Amino acid sequence: MHINDSSAWRAFEESELTHSAAHYLMTIRHLKQQQGYARVTDVAEHLQVSRGAASRATTLLKERGWIQEDPHRMLEVTESGQELARMVERNFLVVECFLEDILGVPREVAYEDACKLEHLLSPATTETLFKLVRVLQEDKPLHRKLLARLQNREIPCNGEGNCEICTEYEGCIAEDAAHVRHERQSSAG
Numbered sequence: 001m002h003i004n005d006s007s008a009w010r011a012f013e014e015s016e017l018t019h020s021a022a023h024y025l026m027t028i029r030h031l032k033q034q035q036g037y038a039r040v041t042d043v044a045e046h047l048q049v050s051r052g053a054a055s056r057a058t059t060l061l062k063e064r065g066w067i068q069e070d071p072h073r074m075l076e077v078t079e080s081g082q083e084l085a086r087m088v089e090r091n092f093l094v095v096e097c098f099l100e101d102i103l104g105v106p107r108e109v110a111y112e113d114a115c116k117l118e119h120l121l122s123p124a125t126t127e128t129l130f131k132l133v134r135v136l137q138e139d140k141p142l143h144r145k146l147l148a149r150l151q152n153r154e155i156p157c158n159g160e161g162n163c164e165i166c167t168e169y170e171g172c173i174a175e176d177a178a179h180v181r182h183e184r185q186s187s188a189g
Contacts, residue, residue, distance in 0.1 A: 016064060017084060017088075017119050018119070019116070019119055020057060021057065021060065021061060021064075021066075021119075022084070022085075022088045022118065022119040023047065024043060024047070024054070024057045024058065024061060025061060025066055025067070025077065025081055025084060025085045025088070026085050026088060026089065027043050027046050027047055028043060028058075028061075028067055028075050028077055028081075029077045029081075029082065029085045030046075031043065031046060032075070032076065032077065037074050038074065038075040038076075039073055039074060039075065040054045040055050040058055040073070040075070041054075043057075043058065043075070058075060061081070065078055065080055065081075066078055066080060066081030066084060067081050087123070087126075088118045088119050089118075090126060091114075091117065091118045091119070091120075091121045091126050092114045092115065092118035093114075094126050094129050094130045094133065095110075095113070095114040095117050095118065095121070095129070096110050096111060096114035097133055098129055098132070098133050099113055099114060101133070101137070102132075102133055102136050102137075102143065102146075103147075103150060104147055104150065104151065
């Protein structure tokens with residue numbers, strides 16, 4: 001594990017598919033499926049942004065070849081845009097299912113976190129996460145055992161920061177995570 005490997009964050013920064021671009025792309029796809037057409041004004045209204053913001057975003061999507069515009073100013077998602085939109089939707093569904101159904105994260109949190117991650121996951125990660133979800137969905141006793149350990153807050157760490165996952169972290173991740181969660185709960189309530 002390389003916590004501060006610059007190639008990973010540089011790859012994130014260089015990704016052409018930003019969170020915003022993904023949502024514009026999926027919105028155009030959704031509008032086209034739902035009402036048979038998508039215009040910049042429809043996209044702006046659906047995403048609750050200004051027409052200017054929607055126009056700039058769709059221009060960027062056109063430059064990347066993910067959408068095209070016909071002479072009547074109707075937007076169409078290209079084949080490569082369709083593939084990207086389906087990938088993002090697939091990633092969202094897998095992550096949301098994993099967080100909510102497998103780990104028991106509250107629905108709102110699972111939805112928000114899946115939305116944050118949907119455009120970042122590699123196909124290999126999504127495929128493996130999907131396989132894990134399916135295994136746990138099919139093996140109910142294993143899933144119940146996992147949930148029981150998580151709900152009982154059994155920490156597979158001795159609390160001293162020398163478990164396998166904490167070896168490259170200066171301290172105990174479990175203790176730090178619990179502290180952050182407690183601080184956020186205290187400040188919220």
